[in-house]
Amino acid sequence: ERSGRDKMLAELNIRNFAIIDELKVAFDGGLNMISGETGAGKSIIIGAVGLLLGDRANADMIRSFEDAAVVEALFDIRGQDGLRARVREMGFGDGDELVVRRVVSRSGKNRVYINGQLSSLASLAAIGESLINICGQHEHQMILNPDNHTDILDEFGGLLPLRTAYRERYDRYRSLQEKLRGLQGRSTIRAEREELLRYQIGEISQAGVRAGEDAALTEEKKILANVQKLMDFAGAAYETLYGKGGSVLAEFRGVVSAVKEIRKIDTGLKLSEQELEELYYRIEEAAFTLRDYSKRLSFDPARLEAIDERLELLGRLKRKYGGTLDAILMKQAEAEREIAEISSLGEEIEALTKNIAAERERLMEVAAELSSKRREAAAALKQSVEGEIRTLSMERARFEVVFADLRGDRDEAALNEKGMDAPEFYLSANVGEEIKPLRGIASGGELSRIMLVLKKVLARTGSVGTIVFDEVDSGIGGATAEIIGQKLREVARHHQVLCITHLPQIACCGDRHYRVVKRVAGERTNTSVSLLSGEERLEEITRMLGGVALTQKTKEHAREMLLAAR
Secondary structure, eight states: OOOTTSOSEEEEEEEEETTEEEEEEEOOSSEEEEEEOTTSSHHHHHHHHHHHTTOOOOGGGBOTTOSEEEEEEEEEOTTOHHHHHHHHHTTSOOSSEEEEEEEEETTSOOEEEETTEEEOHHHHHHHHTTTEEEESHHHHHHHHOGGGHHHHHHHHTTOHHHHHHHHHHHHHHHHHHHHHHHHHHHHHTHHHHHHHHHHHHHHHHHHTOOTTHHHHHHHHHHHHHTHHHHHHHHHHHHIIIIISTTOHHHHHHHHHHHHHHHHHHOTTOSOOHHHHHHHHHHHHHHHHHHHHHHHHOOOOHHHHHHHHHHHHHHHHHHHHHTSSHHHHHHHHHHHHHHHHHHHHHHHHHHHHHHHHHHHHHHHHHHHHHHHHHHHHHHHHHHHHHHHHHTTTTOTTOEEEEEEEEOOOSSHHHHOBTTBSEEEEEEEEOSTTOOOEEGGGOOOHHHHHHHHHHHHHHHTTTOOOSEEEEESTTTTOOHHHHHHHHHHHHHHTTTSEEEEEOSOHHHHTTOSEEEEEEEEEETTEEEEEEEEOOHHHHHHHHHHHHHTTOOOHHHHHHHHHHHHHHO
């Protein structure tokens, strides 16, 4: 466990921010007190630290007549294994130190650097939440918001691992529900879609489309349209080869006889009788083929009309389903597959509904376990808070964690990412007062005390390294202030604490004391912070006690207060 004696925020450098020209301050572990005159710039320092946590920046923050403001901090993150792992995973290196730098420019080109690397504001915010927690007005609002009470209670009770397990199951359950809604949406239009698909399948099937059919029909149509021309060409060719007197074959026979006579005298002729005979018979075969082809040809107007009708049907289907017969057949196959999917949709919805019911049952078991452990944690938190707050002049105060049960008639409709119940902090500050929500507290003093108590109670469970208390002493004085100082010391056992205060009783409890001073030099105002030595601290406590008139008696009182605090 990290000790508050370890440094977390080691150094803070501010330049050209508001009335700060240049400020450099080194902090140590434990309880660091910061005081100063009203208007000296204490709140400005808090604003600068807020920039390191990802707060919004604007040009009004820049010191007059300057172009940019710079806030830089060095953090010692030894022992912060979770934070170091996050920094390493984000690509900013691994080491014992972390340097964060924020530049605010009048040109609007603001920059964020983490360990010297240019970064985004989102990355800074993700890291900053583990570095510093500023307990000022913003933190008050955070604790007053009931939406954050579940997180506070779960952190106090060590329930974050169980809640993570619940959240994973909840996300899985919601994902299944989303899938079911999608299937049900598809089911709603299923009948209309199925009707369309069945019409398309029927239309294509009834047409009896065959691959390549349109090309074959186009070829047949061309022949039918030219049948007389084809008969004339085939008949004339047959007559030339075979049919008429003096045909090619009749003349060719004389050629064969002449070659025979030549070879009787000169066998050196490179032309055999056999070759000529083969050529004769091939020409004869061609003539008979032309004759038979001519006989087969006939004009069939009914067939030509049928072909035209078929080609028109195929053309209409091609225009409708993709431009080719292959596309038509592919469309038919796709429609048949989709019909099969639609047919199984009902079965899928039924199976998923059963799966969701089983998942909801398991989810409810984890939610019930989380709810039960929260109630145990709430009892422990009540006891701890009441024990602490009664030492702060609120002896009869009552603190409760009130659970609003989210479950109604339909459990699954009421579950959220945090579980089945919504705990909220209630308080009764005085005897006879009805206990009411913490957000209804009007007194600044009561609110500050509750804030401090919660911080002390949650100190051991908190993962943040440095806590800054601003306005913690609002509306408080006397003996209560001394007790608050002791409470801050106890918080500082587990965290580095920076506390801005105007009460000497609280300031005396610090391990070290810093003073914020505003000075005017020439026409410019500047704020500085200095660590006070023993004598300087005595003077500062004296000033806080006595205001302007610093008497010896006041100084002795301050000395006694410091001794008593030690």
